[in-house]
Amino acid sequence: MRLEKLLGPDIKLLLKEDPEQLGILLDEIHAEDLADLVGELDPDEAAQLLARVPAEEAAPIFERLDEHEQEELVELMGPESVAQIASEMAPDDRADLFSVLPDAVGDEILEKLEKVDPEAAEDVREIEKWPETAAGHLMTTSYISISPDENVEAALQAIRAYVKEHENAPVYNVYAMDTDERLVGILSLRELIAAKPFDLLTDIFRTNVISVPPEMDQEEVARRMAKYDLNVMPVIDDKGVMLGIITIDDVIDVLTAEQTEDVQKLGAVEPLDVPYFKTTFIEFIKKRGVWLVILFVEEFFTQTALRYYDPVFEAVKGASYYVPLLISTGGNSGSQSSTLIIRGMAVGEIKPRDWWRIAIRELFMGLVLGCGLGAIGFLRVLMYPDQHVDFAITVGVTLVGIVMTGCTIGSMLPLILKRVGVDPATSSTPFIASLVDVAGIIVFVHVAKIVMASVIEAHANGAGGVILHPH
Amino acid sequence: MRLEKLLGPDIKLLLKEDPEQLGILLDEIHAEDLADLVGELDPDEAAQLLARVPAEEAAPIFERLDEHEQEELVELMGPESVAQIASEMAPDDRADLFSVLPDAVGDEILEKLEKVDPEAAEDVREIEKWPETAAGHLMTTSYISISPDENVEAALQAIRAYVKEHENAPVYNVYAMDTDERLVGILSLRELIAAKPFDLLTDIFRTNVISVPPEMDQEEVARRMAKYDLNVMPVIDDKGVMLGIITIDDVIDVLTAEQTEDVQKLGAVEPLDVPYFKTTFIEFIKKRGVWLVILFVEEFFTQTALRYYDPVFEAVKGASYYVPLLISTGGNSGSQSSTLIIRGMAVGEIKPRDWWRIAIRELFMGLVLGCGLGAIGFLRVLMYPDQHVDFAITVGVTLVGIVMTGCTIGSMLPLILKRVGVDPATSSTPFIASLVDVAGIIVFVHVAKIVMASVIEAHANGAGGVILHPH
Numbered sequence: 011m012r013l014e015k016l017l018g019p020d021i022k023l024l025l026k027e028d029p030e031q032l033g034i035l036l037d038e039i040h041a042e043d044l045a046d047l048v049g050e051l052d053p054d055e056a057a058q059l060l061a062r063v064p065a066e067e068a069a070p071i072f073e074r075l076d077e078h079e080q081e082e083l084v085e086l087m088g089p090e091s092v093a094q095i096a097s098e099m100a101p102d103d104r105a106d107l108f109s110v111l112p113d114a115v116g117d118e119i120l121e122k123l124e125k126v127d128p129e130a131a132e133d134v135r136e137i138e139k140w141p142e143t144a145a146g147h148l149m150t151t152s153y154i155s156i157s158p159d160e161n162v163e164a165a166l167q168a169i170r171a172y173v174k175e176h177e178n179a180p181v182y183n184v185y186a187m188d189t190d191e192r193l194v195g196i197l198s199l200r201e202l203i204a205a206k207p208f209d210l211l212t213d214i215f216r217t218n219v220i221s222v223p224p225e226m227d228q229e230e231v232a233r234r235m236a237k238y239d240l241n242v243m244p245v246i247d248d249k250g251v252m253l254g255i256i257t258i259d260d261v262i263d264v265l266t267a268e269q270t271e272d273v274q275k276l277g278a279v280e281p282l283d284v285p286y287f288k289t290t291f292i293e294f295i296k297k298r299g300v301w302l303v304i305l306f307v308e309e310f311f312t313q314t315a316l317r318y319y320d321p322v323f324e325a326v327k328g329a330s331y332y333v334p335l336l337i338s339t340g341g342n343s344g345s346q347s348s349t350l351i352i353r354g355m356a357v358g359e360i361k362p363r364d365w366w367r368i369a370i371r372e373l374f375m376g377l378v379l380g381c382g383l384g385a386i387g388f389l390r391v392l393m394y395p396d397q398h399v400d401f402a403i404t405v406g407v408t409l410v411g412i413v414m415t416g417c418t419i420g421s422m423l424p425l426i427l428k429r430v431g432v433d434p435a436t437s438s439t440p441f442i443a444s445l446v447d448v449a450g451i452i453v454f455v456h457v458a459k460i461v462m463a464s465v466i467e468a469h470a471n472g473a474g475g476v477i478l479h480p481h
Numbered sequence: 482m483r484l485e486k487l488l489g490p491d492i493k494l495l496l497k498e499d500p501e502q503l504g505i506l507l508d509e510i511h512a513e514d515l516a517d518l519v520g521e522l523d524p525d526e527a528a529q530l531l532a533r534v535p536a537e538e539a540a541p542i543f544e545r546l547d548e549h550e551q552e553e554l555v556e557l558m559g560p561e562s563v564a565q566i567a568s569e570m571a572p573d574d575r576a577d578l579f580s581v582l583p584d585a586v587g588d589e590i591l592e593k594l595e596k597v598d599p600e601a602a603e604d605v606r607e608i609e610k611w612p613e614t615a616a617g618h619l620m621t622t623s624y625i626s627i628s629p630d631e632n633v634e635a636a637l638q639a640i641r642a643y644v645k646e647h648e649n650a651p652v653y654n655v656y657a658m659d660t661d662e663r664l665v666g667i668l669s670l671r672e673l674i675a676a677k678p679f680d681l682l683t684d685i686f687r688t689n690v691i692s693v694p695p696e697m698d699q700e701e702v703a704r705r706m707a708k709y710d711l712n713v714m715p716v717i718d719d720k721g722v723m724l725g726i727i728t729i730d731d732v733i734d735v736l737t738a739e740q741t742e743d744v745q746k747l748g749a750v751e752p753l754d755v756p757y758f759k760t761t762f763i764e765f766i767k768k769r770g771v772w773l774v775i776l777f778v779e780e781f782f783t784q785t786a787l788r789y790y791d792p793v794f795e796a797v798k799g800a801s802y803y804v805p806l807l808i809s810t811g812g813n814s815g816s817q818s819s820t821l822i823i824r825g826m827a828v829g830e831i832k833p834r835d836w837w838r839i840a841i842r843e844l845f846m847g848l849v850l851g852c853g854l855g856a857i858g859f860l861r862v863l864m865y866p867d868q869h870v871d872f873a874i875t876v877g878v879t880l881v882g883i884v885m886t887g888c889t890i891g892s893m894l895p896l897i898l899k900r901v902g903v904d905p906a907t908s909s910t911p912f913i914a915s916l917v918d919v920a921g922i923i924v925f926v927h928v929a930k931i932v933m934a935s936v937i938e939a940h941a942n943g944a945g946g947v948i949l950h951p952h
Binding site for chain 1: 511513586602607637640641644645662670672673675689691707708709710712729730733734736737740741743744745747748749750753755756757760762765766769770772773774776777780781783787788791794797799801802803804805806808809810812813814816819820821822823825827828830831835838839842845846850853854857858860861884897899910911914915952
């Protein structure tokens with residue numbers, strides 16, 4: 011499991027003493043483990059190692075490093091050798107590399123790449139012109155195309171030629187394209203193997219092809235591939251011209267990254283672009299500070315509301331001590347509802363048009379849950395000796411009202427946000443909680459005003475009110 | 482996009498008037514879309530439709546339905562025809578079907594299946610003996626195995642034979658196994674196509690195979706396949722015997738389901754097993770109620786604490802109105818920290834042994850964020866005319882202390898939970914918030930006791946205290 015820890019020292023030694031032996035050792039190790047290993051080395055040792063191995067062996071390691079490691083290595087290795095490695099990388103990973111590099115550095119390397127491998131440079135430009143989260147940016151331009159007039163044997167030949175040239179590229183399908191580069195049919199490797207050598211492709215390929223346009227958001231692409239259990243998805247423009255393919259490994263990365271983003275939003279953090287330890291302190295202060303300030307300002311309304319209802323809290327002394335308990339219960343039920351709805355929408359189980367079914371359901375759920383908590387709250391208040399029964403009733407009824415409010419706001423807000431085009435995950439747990447807090451105070455005070463009307467009125471007329479905390 | 486809505490009425494009509502025509506229509510549609518379509522029909526219509534099409538066409542539809550739809554249909558169609566369909570399903574989907582059915586129903590169908598297809602029944606038993614979240618349960622027992630002494634042409638023949646028999650099964654690799662069913666090497670389809678027909682498999686197959694044991698948790702399997710960009714992973718027992726393969730489409734489902742579980746836990750909901758609308762009302766009450774009650778009891782300590790510190794709040798009248806604002810800010814910063822740490826651990830970026838680096842980082846982050854919010858809070862209090870400057874200072878300093886507390890508790894608790902073997906996602910946002918709430922009150926009161934010592938002492942000696950809410 012921790013191969014890189016075990017081999018790290020050996021590699022360091024070999025680098026110093028017998029660099030020629032490195033190739034033999036590295037041949038035995040999966041590229042992904044090598045990437046881990048390189049990640050554990052000091053940057054200059056890593057650069058030295060990558061410089062030692064041929065570019066076609068360095069490429070699969072390099073493309074598996076994370077963006078920051080890549081950036082660091084590019085500086086140490088110089089544009090010339092990076093261009094060499096880039097020419098051997100898979101087109102989609104190559105384009106990713108260029109999109110993480112600072113523009114000036116990227117341009118310099120692209121210039122060198124132009125000389126080493128003009129086709130690769132062209133690929134980079136083709137992929138880079140799409141937005142970073144679009145299908146076009148996720149795709150690779152490397153796939154096997156063939157004329158539909160050819161036969162199975164010719165397709166197998168095309169695969170052999172492709173495999174010889176692209177050692178690490180996975181092959182799932184061959185794509186039959188007409189002279190205008192429009193996709194007309196697909197054949198998988200297994201179908202080709204099962205077919206007879208002289209079958210014409212036109213007679214056997216599948217034509218009901220599922221594809222995506224290059225503008226489609228990567229998350230939508232990922233969901234679609236997951237839905238149809240596809241390992242590879244062709245990207246096709248509005249004229250039917252084939253632009254590239256998206257492979258399943260990239261889709262898994264997208265799904266994981268999007269999930270991380272959603273989780274962070276739910277926790278009221280602006281999504282980080284890089285792992286926890288790679289995020290700078292300043293970056294963190296910005297990404298967390300924004301939301302803390304927004305929530306702080308939002309929460310100021312609780313103080314304003316409490317202050318506004320001062321006469322009630324003066325009449326029922328100690329009632330304000332119940333406020334955090336009551337309003338946080340509303341916040342909790344609201345967080346539950348919003349979590350369920352947001353996740354349901356993210357995986358496509360819930361659509362905004364379902365809103366009324368959800369509203370009814372959540373309202374009833376709030377009623378039942380509120381009654382349960384209300385009963386506990388009622389009994390808890392009564393556990394204090396000399397406690398006012400009216401106040402116990404107030405707490406119980408307030409809880410019912412607050413939980414119903416929480417469930418309703420928590421479930422409806424994400425749907426409203428989605429409707430107006432804002433990412434529903436923005437209505438994070440703390441955001442919902444703060445909203446519900448203010449609503450909770452209003453519910454509490456109004457229930458108190460009704461249940462304890464006589465006490466509050468008497469206090470307004472100069473009487474002493476009730477004291478809920480006899481010592 | 483909403484194909485099932487468009488075609489639903491046509492299908493219903495055809496079912497009534499001309500069921501023979503159905504086959505022709507269904508041939509044109511992807512199995513996944515058909516599953517959507519069947520999901521939209523009334524259960525008895527769906528049962529009718531599945532009974533009309535041959536079992537080998539019904540199987541891919543049936544295996545894509547969700548668990549509850551499957552359960553419902555099994556009842557309507559009877560064990561006989563379900564066994565027919567089950568015999569045509571992929572082994573892993575077939576095992577899933579049996580694991581969702583009530584034991585009595587499952588046994589009845591398995592009995593029928595035994596007669597139709599004894600091998601399939603054996604497969605079900607083989608897969609079902611592993612825990613539901615283990616690699617062994619996720620695997621399919623259907624793959625292409627071959628003796629290592631054979632040549633490439635024989636392997637291609639084996640693929641042709643397999644494809645003919647398993648129309649819908651994906652094929653990625655052939656597995657070379659010795660006479661004891663131990664896996665000795667792997668060849669991918671692309672490697673086979675690229676090789677010469679009379680190459681011996683022993684000479685060309687890959688032997689450094691990445692595999693998993695059948696006991697491994699499915700989430701770990703998913704992460705490993707994602708790491709190595711594998712589309713298929715062999716499952717091998719401790720004797721090296723090959724048991725089956727896990728394919729990438731199942732892994733994506735696992736990742737998505739595990740994410741949903743994590744998100745729901747973070748939102749303080751016990752993970753649902755089924756989509757929002759399929760979860761019964763009672764189920765929801767249970768899954769949400771447990772956490773609401775736990776949090777409610779936890780939050781009761783805020784009331785106890787406030788009551789305990791009554792003398793302070795009596796001396797500084799109106800201070801209690803600031804409590805929700807102050808403690809929720811602590812909760813928010815705590816939620817942020819816990820979210821970042823929990824997600825970091827889920828994707829493997831953060832390990833429990835990193836705890837001290839995190840502790841230092843979060844403490845400083847809390848200091849900086851707290852100072853920012855403290856400054857805003859200080860100014861906000863001063864915006865009230867006649868407000869006590871000492872109280873503004875109290876609020877400012879409290880915020881610094883509270884945010885630092887929040888960041889520390891929020892980041893450390895998930896690490897501690899992980900360390901003692903509890904899922905860190907259990908320390909949900911609301912849970913952290915409630916913990917920090919009580920801590921926040923203690924911080925607030927102690928800061929006030931220091932900054933406003935004279936006022937509080939004077940009040941204890943019979944003076945009037947300060948009133949923060951002049952009307």
